[in-house]
Amino acid sequence: MVFWRTRLPKKCLQFCRGVASTSHDPAKIRNIALVAHIDSGKTTLTESILLASSYLSTPGTVDTGSTTTDFLPAERERGITIQSASIPVRWKDHLFNLVDTPGHADFGMEVESASRVVDGAVVLIDSVEGVEAQTKGVWKQLDRYDVRTRIMFLNKLDRPGASFSASLASLLSHRLHPHPMALALPIASFDPQDYAHGEPGIHGIVDLVNWEVWKWDSDGQYARHRLPADSADLHGLDFIPSTHPILPHLAPARIQLLDNLSMFSEELMETLLGLPAGPQAYLAFDNKVLMRYLRQATLRNDILPVLCGAAMKHIGTDLVLDYVGALLASPLDIDHEPKRENAPLRLLAWKVTWDKRLGWMTFVRVYSGKVNRKSTLLNSTCGQKERISKLLLLYASQTEEVEELSFGSVGVLLGLKHTRTGDTLESAGAPSASRHSLREISTPPAVIAASVIPNSHADLQPVQDALEALSRTDPSVRIDTQDGQLLAHGLGALHLEIVEGRLRDEWGVHFEFGTRRVSFREGLGPGAPSPDARVWRTDAGASVSIALDLRPLAADEVGDSIWDGNVVVDHAGQPFDSPNSFAGTPSVLVAAGLASTLSNSPNTSLAMSHVHIRVGAIDLPKGVPPSVLTGAAAFILRQHLRDAGMGPVLEPFVALKVSVNEDSLGKAVTDLTEHGAEVLDLGTGSVVGADGTEEVGGYPEEGNYIPPQWLSPSGVNTRENAARLKRTINAVAPLSQMLDYSNRLRALSGGHGVFEMANAGFKEVSSARRLEILKEIGRA
Ligand SMILES: Nc1nc2c(ncn2[C@@H]2O[C@H](COP(=O)(O)OP(=O)(O)OP(=O)(O)O)[C@@H](O)[C@H]2O)c(=O)[nH]1
Numbered sequence: 001m002v003f004w005r006t007r008l009p010k011k012c013l014q015f016c017r018g019v020a021s022t023s024h025d026p027a028k029i030r031n032i033a034l035v036a037h038i039d040s041g042k043t044t045l046t047e048s049i050l051l052a053s054s055y056l057s058t059p060g061t062v063d064t065g066s067t068t069t070d071f072l073p074a075e076r077e078r079g080i081t082i083q084s085a086s087i088p089v090r091w092k093d094h095l096f097n098l099v100d101t102p103g104h105a106d107f108g109m110e111v112e113s114a115s116r117v118v119d120g121a122v123v124l125i126d127s128v129e130g131v132e133a134q135t136k137g138v139w140k141q142l143d144r145y146d147v148r149t150r151i152m153f154l155n156k157l158d159r160p161g162a163s164f165s166a167s168l169a170s171l172l173s174h175r176l177h178p179h180p181m182a183l184a185l186p187i188a189s190f191d192p193q194d195y196a197h198g199e200p201g202i203h204g205i206v207d208l209v210n211w212e213v214w215k216w217d218s219d220g221q222y223a224r225h226r227l228p229a230d231s232a233d234l235h236g237l238d239f240i241p242s243t244h245p246i247l248p249h250l251a252p253a254r255i256q257l258l259d260n261l262s263m264f265s266e267e268l269m270e271t272l273l274g275l276p277a278g279p280q281a282y283l284a285f286d287n288k289v290l291m292r293y294l295r296q297a298t299l300r301n302d303i304l305p306v307l308c309g310a311a312m313k314h315i316g317t318d319l320v321l322d323y324v325g326a327l328l329a330s331p332l333d334i335d336h337e338p339k340r341e342n343a344p345l346r347l348l349a350w351k352v353t354w355d356k357r358l359g360w361m362t363f364v365r366v367y368s369g370k371v372n373r374k375s376t377l378l379n380s381t382c383g384q385k386e387r388i389s390k391l392l393l394l395y396a397s398q399t400e401e402v403e404e405l406s407f408g409s410v411g412v413l414l415g416l417k418h419t420r421t422g423d424t425l426e427s428a429g430a431p432s433a434s435r436h437s438l439r440e441i442s443t444p445p446a447v448i449a450a451s452v453i454p455n456s457h458a459d460l461q462p463v464q465d466a467l468e469a470l471s472r473t474d475p476s477v478r479i480d481t482q483d484g485q486l487l488a489h490g491l492g493a494l495h496l497e498i499v500e501g502r503l504r505d506e507w508g509v510h511f512e513f514g515t516r517r518v519s520f521r522e523g524l525g526p527g528a529p530s531p532d533a534r535v536w537r538t539d540a541g542a543s544v545s546i547a548l549d550l551r552p553l554a555a556d557e558v559g560d561s562i563w564d565g566n567v568v569v570d571h572a573g574q575p576f577d578s579p580n581s582f583a584g585t586p587s588v589l590v591a592a593g594l595a596s597t598l599s600n601s602p603n604t605s606l607a608m609s610h611v612h613i614r615v616g617a618i619d620l621p622k623g624v625p626p627s628v629l630t631g632a633a634a635f636i637l638r639q640h641l642r643d644a645g646m647g648p649v650l651e652p653f654v655a656l657k658v659s660v661n662e663d664s665l666g667k668a669v670t671d672l673t674e675h676g677a678e679v680l681d682l683g684t685g686s687v688v689g690a691d692g693t694e695e696v697g698g699y700p701e702e703g704n705y706i707p708p709q710w711l712s713p714s715g716v717n718t719r720e721n722a723a724r725l726k727r728t729i730n731a732v733a734p735l736s737q738m739l740d741y742s743n744r745l746r747a748l749s750g751g752h753g754v755f756e757m758a759n760a761g762f763k764e765v766s767s768a769r770r771l772e773i774l775k776e777i778g779r780a
Pocket residue numbers: 036037038039040041042043044045061062063079080081082101102103104155156157158159309310311312313
C-alpha cells in the first residue's frame with residue numbers, strides 16, 4: 001500500500017511542475033538505479049540527491065524514519081528499504097529517473113525489476129567494509145540485464161576505519177571490475193596534523209578530471225577551488241596548507257588517470273605521446289576532452305569510474321550527480337531496443353503496486369514511441385486489452401498527473417486491470433506483425449514457504465484474493481496448494497514476515513501463518529532414459545509426439561532465470577521459448593506444459609531442479625488444435641521423470657558472514673558445524689563469492705591507480721585493530737538450519753555478534769537428510 005502525504009510542500013509542487021513540463025530530450029535522460037549491499041547508504045544518498053536538486057528543503061534520515069523513498073511503515077520501522085521507489089530528479093539540464101532499491105537479498109526481486117529498466121547504476125560501498133556479499137549479488141543482477149554503465153560511490157568515508165584505498169583495492173580483489181578508475185580523491189582533513197593523529201573524516205574531495213578541490217566547512221557548505229595547471233604552484237594555494245601531505249600526490253594521480261585511460265583509446269594515447277615532457281601538459285589537458293574519453297570508456301564498460309564521499313553529510317553528492325549526467329548511458333545509448341520516438345509504442349511494466357485510493361498502479365518505461373491518456377494498449381504478454389485512466393509521474397509517495405510519457409521516460413499508468421510485472425504493452429492498433437515482447441524480468445527462485453491458514457471458512461476466498469493480488473505486486477511471492485494446503489513461497493524468512501504483515505495491513509484478511517519450511521527441490525532420477533520422442537493421444541485418438549532429452553545440469557552449467565534459475569531448456573542448443581510468453585506458438589505451448597510438470601514432480605511433488613531438457617521434434621498431426629500441446633508436453637515430461645525414478649533431494653543454502661569477538665569465535669564455529677554448515681574461512685583474508693564459494697585470485701593491480709593507505713588516516717590503524725578484535729567466519733549452511741540464527745547468535749555471543757546472509761543456491765543433501773525431508777513432506 002502506498003501512503004499518501006496530504007500535501008506536497010509548496011517548493012516541491014513548483015519543482016514537480018518543472019519536471020513535468022520539461023520537454024524530455026532523450027539524450028538528457030538518465031534512468032538509473034542505486035544498488036548496493038544492505039545499509040551501504042542508498043536511501044541516505046537518495047535523500048541527499050533530493051536535497052541537492054532542491055526537491056527537498058530539509059532532508060529526512062533513515063535513522064528517524066523520515067526519508068522520502070522509504071515510506072512504507074515497515075520500511076520506516078526497520079530502517080531498511082523493502083520496495084524500490086522511483087523518483088524523477090532534475091539536475092542542471094538533465095532529467096534523472098532515480099530508482100532506490102533494497103539491499104537485503106530477500107527483496108532481490110525489486111533489484112531484478114529495477115535492473116531491467118535502467119540504463120545505468122550507481123553502486124555504493126560502505127568504505128569501512130569494502131565489497132560485501134550482496135555487492136556481488138547486485139553486480140550480477142546488473143550484469144544479467146546488461147546494465148553496462150556504472151559508477152562506484154565509496155560512501156561513509158567519515159566513519160572511523162573507513163579506507164578509500166582498501167575499498168578501491170577490494171573492487172579488484174573481489175573481481176568486480178578489472179579497471180576501477182578513481183576520478184576523485186578524499187581529503188580527510190585540511191589540517192595536516194589530523195593525518196598524523198589518524199583522525200577519521202572527510203572534509204574535501206579532489207576532482208581529478210575537472211582539476212579542482214571541493215572544500216566543506218563545519219556548516220556543511222562547500223566552496224570549489226580550481227587547481228593550478230603548473231604543479232609548482234600546487235604548494236602556494238590559499239585554501240590548503242602548503243605542508244598538506246596530499247599535495248605531492250595530486251599531479252601523479254592526474255597523470256595516472258590520463259595514462260590508464262589511454263589504454264582504452266589509441267587516439268588519446270597518441271595525443272599524450274605528442275605532449276611535451278613533464279607534468280604540466282597533463283595538468284593543463286582540456287578537461288572537456290578528458291570527460292569525452294571517460295564517457296566513451298564508461299559506455300563500453302572498459303572502466304569503472306569511482307567517486308567518494310559521505311552521503312549522510314552530503315559530501316560528494318553533487319559530484320555523483322554531475323558524473324551520472326556526464327558518463328552514464330542515456331536511452332539513446334542503449335542499442336538493443338527500437339528507440340525512436342516515432343517507432344511503434346512499446347512499454348515494459350516493471351512494477352505493479354496497489355493503492356487503496358488510486359487502485360492498481362503500473363510503473364512503465366517507454367522503450368519506443370509515446371503514450372498518452374487516450375492510448376488503448378494491448379498487453380502482448382497476456383493478450384488482454386488495457387485502458388489507461390491517468391498518467392502520472394511519481395515522486396516516491398507523491399504524484400503529478402501528466403498528459404503523455406515520451407520515449408525513454410519512466411512513469412505510472414492507472415486503470416490497467418490485467419498487467420503484471422514484466423509484461424509488454426503495445427498500441428492496440430498496431431499490426432500484429434510488428435509486435436514483439438520485450439525481454440522478461442526473471443524472478444529469483446523461492447527458497448522458503450509457509451502455509452496460510454484462513455481463520456474461518458468465510459475467510460478462505462478473501463485470503464486467496466489477497467494472496468493473488470499480492471503476488472501481482474510482488475512476483476517473487478508464489479502461491480500454490482499442496483495436499484489441500486495453501487502455501488506462500490518467498491525469497492527468505494524476512495520476505496515472508498513482510499508478506500504476512502502486508503496481507504494483514506493492506507488487505508485486512510484474517511489468517512494464521514503455519515511453520516515456515518524451506519522449499520526443497522528434486523533433481524533428475526538415476527534412470528534418466530535416452531532421448532526419445534514419446535506420444536500423447538488426444539480423445540479422438542490422434543498421436544501428438546514430442547522428443548525430449550533429459551540430463552542433469554553439468555557442474556559448470558547455470559540454470560536459466562526464465563526457468564526459476566535452476567533448469568535449462570533448449571532446442572538445438574538455442575534457449576527454448578519462455579512459458580510466460582503470450583505468443584501462442586507451438587513451442588510456447590510446449591514450454592507451458594513443461595513448466596507445469598517441472599513445478600510439481602510426479603515422484604515427490606517438489607519442483608524439479610538441476611535438469612537440462614533438450615526439446616527435439618514436435619509432431620502435431622494435421623487438424624489437431626495446437627492448444628493440446630501444453631497437456632501433451634506436461635504428460636510426456638511426467639513419463640520421462642517417472643521412468644528416471646526419484647532423484648536426489650536438494651535444499652536451499654545460504655552464504656553467511658558472521659562477525660564475533662575473539663572470545664566467542666569457538667562457540668560460533670561449533671554452533672555452525674553442528675547445524676550442518678561448512679566453515680570456509682575464519683577471516684584469513686580469502687575471498688568468498690556471493691554464492692558462498694571461495695574465489696581464487698583477484699584482478700591485478702597493474703594498470704590501475706591505488707592511492708596510498710594514509711589518504712584515509714583512520715583506516716590504517718582502525719582496520720587492523722578491528723581485524724584483531726573481531727573475527728569473521730565465512731560459511732555456507734542449509735537455510736533450514738538458519739531460520740532462528742539471530743536468536744542463537746545473540747545468545748552465544750552475548751549480543752555482540754552480527755551476521756549477513758545471502759542465498760547460495762540449491763545443494764544436494766546427504767542420504768540421511770534426504771530421508772528426513774521425505775518424511776517431513778510425507779513421501780517416505
Ligand atoms: N557515518 C555515516 N553513516 C551513513 C552514511 N550514509 C548512510 N549512513 C548510515 O547508514 C545506515 C544505513 O543507511 P541507508 O541509507 O538506510 O542504507 P541503505 O543502503 O539504503 O539500506 P537498505 O535499503 O536497507 O539496504 C543509516 O544508519 C545511515 O544513517 C554516511 O555517509 N556516513
